[in-house]
Amino acid sequence: MSFVFNPPETVSVPVVGRAERFPVQRIYCVGRNYVEHAKEMGFTGREPPFFFIKPANTVVLALPGETAQLPYPTLTQDYQHEIEMVVAIGKGGKNIKAADAHKHIFGYAVGLDMTRRDLQGDMKKQGRPWCIGKAFDHSSPIGPITPVEQAGDVNHAEIWLQVNGQDRQRSDLSKLIWNVAETIEHLSTAWELQPGDLIYSGTPEGVKAVVKGNVLVGCVAGLGEIRLQVV
Ligand code: MN
Numbered sequence: 001m002s003f004v005f006n007p008p009e010t011v012s013v014p015v016v017g018r019a020e021r022f023p024v025q026r027i028y029c030v031g032r033n034y035v036e037h038a039k040e041m042g043f044t045g046r047e048p049p050f051f052f053i054k055p056a057n058t059v060v061l062a063l064p065g066e067t068a069q070l071p072y073p074t075l076t077q078d079y080q081h082e083i084e085m086v087v088a089i090g091k092g093g094k095n096i097k098a099a100d101a102h103k104h105i106f107g108y109a110v111g112l113d114m115t116r117r118d119l120q121g122d123m124k125k126q127g128r129p130w131c132i133g134k135a136f137d138h139s140s141p142i143g144p145i146t147p148v149e150q151a152g153d154v155n156h157a158e159i160w161l162q163v164n165g166q167d168r169q170r171s172d173l174s175k176l177i178w179n180v181a182e183t184i185e186h187l188s189t190a191w192e193l194q195p196g197d198l199i200y201s202g203t204p205e206g207v208k209a210v211v212k213g214n215v216l217v218g219c220v221a222g223l224g225e226i227r228l229q230v231v
Helices: 035-040 098-104 117-126 180-190
Strands: 012-014 021-023 027-030 051-054 059-061 068-070 083-089 105-112 140-142 158-163 166-172 198-200 215-220 225-230
Touching (some): 083 158, 083 180, 098 105, 105 198, 105 215, 105 225, 180 198
Parallel strands (some): 059 140, 068 225
Antiparallel strands (some): 012 021, 027 051, 083 198, 105 140, 158 166, 158 215
């Protein structure tokens, strides 16, 4: 087969303990999935989960022992971090029941749903799509994917983010409004999940702006740490 130009390389993420990499298909993100974060965004209560999508090529790899570079994006004065646990789908499917969700999960990773909050806010006010606030270049940092067998209990795991050594976000995955299995159940009614899909499961409270030079260190217990510097 020939193309009118060379197609881009497949975006992929390293897998802990394996030479093979995880090829990324789509990136789904869950909005407002912790009560305290919903409150800080001006909402309350348990609403049905909602989703947005980022292109696969927004991934920024944060490799163990390294400080990844995170380019400060254009157009924003309010570039915010959202630490999130990421679910990596290994087997596709639609209308997946929560009780069967585990059969579709390859592994988990630590990720950041970076956000141009000012632009997202403008779009919300105008009832327009969030793309410009969420789905911009370099907006999806992620660490290596830990296969489920090695990941421990991610439904009860601490999640935290520090900026320049100071706590910004600290919570526990047990506080997710919609847990991983319930999220997969809802998501798979709207899209047929495919192997390679990533699901950013939502961020706890404490989202705040970062500026050039800031060093972000994020962690989910059992999944390691990621480290990035805004440049
Ligand atoms: Mn988010």
